[in-house]
Amino acid sequence: MKAVSKLIYVCLSGALILVACKAGKTKVATTTPAPVAATTNVCTNTAYTYDNDIKSIIDNNCAKTCHSASNHASGINLSTHELVKEEALKSRFMQSLKHEGWISPMPKKSPKLSDSTLNVLSCWIENGCK
Numbered sequence: 001m002k003a004v005s006k007l008i009y010v011c012l013s014g015a016l017i018l019v020a021c022k023a024g025k026t027k028v029a030t031t032t033p034a035p036v037a038a039t040t041n042v043c044t045n046t047a048y049t050y051d052n053d054i055k056s057i058i059d060n061n062c063a064k065t066c067h068s069a070s071n072h073a074s075g076i077n078l079s080t081h082e083l084v085k086e087e088a089l090k091s092r093f094m095q096s097l098k099h100e101g102w103i104s105p106m107p108k109k110s111p112k113l114s115d116s117t118l119n120v121l122s123c124w125i126e127n128g129c130k
Contacts, residue, residue, distance in 0.1 A: 043123035050081045054124050057117055058084055061107045073108075085129040094122060 048054065058078050066073035069080075078084050087093050092103045099105040099112045107113070113121075124130075 043119075043126060046123065046127050048120055048124040048127065049130055050084065050124070053120055054084065055081070057113075057121065061110075061113060066108060074104075088121070088125050088129055094118070094125070097121065 063078040065071075067076045067078040069077060076087060078087060095101045096103040096106040097113055097118060105112065112118075
């Protein structure tokens with residue numbers, strides 16, 4: 001009788017240990033993560049130029065107000081092709097226009113530029129700021 005009691009006690013103890021161990025485990029996800037969305041920046045026109053495409057965007061959104069030849073807000077002057085190119089090659093330029101990260105969003109106190117406008121600027125930069 002003692003042997004049977006001992007056997008029952010050992011079996012119950014083992015069962016409790018198994019249940020306790022399973023309860024403390026965190027299930028690891030076995031699903032495949034969702035694919036990363038494709039970038040929205042697709043250069044469909046590699047012939048964007050400062051005079052034909054970029055100058056009007058910069059003038060209307062940046063240079064006529066805050067970043068002109070006479071008003072260099074935050075020390076930034078966007079009144080010429082060379083000055084715009086110099087700023088555009090800095091990572092903060094597109095980050096501010098896309099309202100990303102810790103950079104102050106631009107244009108200041110205005111909505112973010114349209115995705116198509118941002119794409120034009122990105123393509124211009126990617127293709128050498130010509």
